[in-house]
Amino acid sequence: MTEQPPGPPPGYVPPPPPEGFPPPGGYPPPGGYPPPPPPGAYPPPPPSAGGHLPPAPGNVIGQLPQDAYTPWLTRVFAWFIDYIPYFVILGIGYGIEAATQETACVTDTSEFDLGEYCARGNSSLGVAAVIIATLVGLAYLVWNYGYRQGTTGSSIGKSIMKFKVVSEKTGAPIGFGMSVVRQLAHVVDAIICYIGYLFPLWDAKRQTLADKIISTVCLPLGP
16 A cells, blocks of 8 residues: 655645746636726717717717807807897887877966966877787797797797707707797896806807806807
8 A cells, every 4th residue: 555645734835936937737816817997997989080089978969070160250249130030020010109199288277377388198098009019029929039049949030040950959840838938048148247248258168147147058059
């Protein structure tokens, strides 16, 4: 019977292999594989074609070059075009009021005997014409800036100047209600000496303060 060589004494630890030699058996030591990268450590995706940044979460338009947004002067021209019908409607009402004014004369019979004096005043027809013109003008603004702009993206002036108002988050028109709210938000643009209306001159997205509040941008119409 062959005798087995004696085993190592209790507590014996084999010495490490010399530097440069693999461990016995030719297998890497347990845990020798590099750990996977932690979450978030992957490199960001390359920028899209054209050099502008990809859209942020919830923003389908992204950050476009400033030239891609509608210039300030184009927006000013659109505003004047939009208000031409409004001023014409009011002009008709006030014109009727002026043309139908009535003159009333009174003779003073008091002890001071001032004689007869006359004064001009608005007729009932003139007053009614101004009220109707004001209501019609208001209805036009609600239709133009609320319904038309909210559903198509462009008011009459914006259509003529070939640009539209859309949401940064969806890229679509913002709807009747939000379009009316956007017009009311222009009050913020006017609070500080109308500086808010000048923001498109230097803002990266050419937004007014109202645009920033409602998250809208003005973009040229497609061909």
